[in-house]
């Protein structure tokens with residue numbers, strides 16, 4: 665096995681999804697901090713690793729992969745002893761893929777990034793209410809996805825759970841989850857928070873992002 669390096673920053677949801685996956689697989693890796701607010705991701709050196717200049721980036725034996733969903737799927741295919749986290753069965757995998765794309769397009773891009781970019785890079789401190797409504801709409805979908813299952817795709821945890829919890833655990837700082845309205849989502853979040861090393865791998869970074877949001881937002885309009 666080659667040397668694994670993860671480039672990222674704690675507050676970043678997709679970085680945390682990769683950390684949860686690496687830990688679940690019992691993989692050793694070096695973690696290298698990329699300070700986004702200081703622009704370290706825009707340097708020539710980092711662009712050579714990832715021309716899209718996003719974190720996370722995974723280095724495996726001198727080769728670079730970026731995009732957390734691609735990284736997590738790669739890690740399971742390449743290193744897992746069982747396919748539980750990302751099943752080989754076509755239908756089961758399609759279900760995991762659907763949730764991964766939901767995280768990418770709806771939760772991360774549609775909810776987190778749309779709120780974060782104006783706040784952190786454009787100094788706009790008011791958040792349109794429609795963006796908070798979009799979070800609740802996403803929670804409605806998740807409530808339906810979970811249904812009576814323990815995890816997002818069935819009775820066992822998959823990389824879709826790691827991906828989705830990375831953003832939901834920060835979105836709760838913008839849109840609280842009412843256990844009466846979202847009993848399934850609330851129960852799932854509790855089960856995820858009980859996973860080994862959850863706090864150090866995801867909880868602390870999720871809180872950092874919540875604190876960054878709180879320090880910038882002056883009003884919901």
Ligand SMILES: N[C@@H](CCC(=O)N[C@@H](CS)C(=O)NCC(=O)O)C(=O)O
Nearest residue numbers: 676677678717718719720731732733
């Ligand atoms: N869909 C991507 C999102 C990656 C992403 O946008 N990461 C943010 C940090 S949370 C970033 O690197 N932003 C800096 C930039 O876009 O220049 C993934 O899952 O890896």
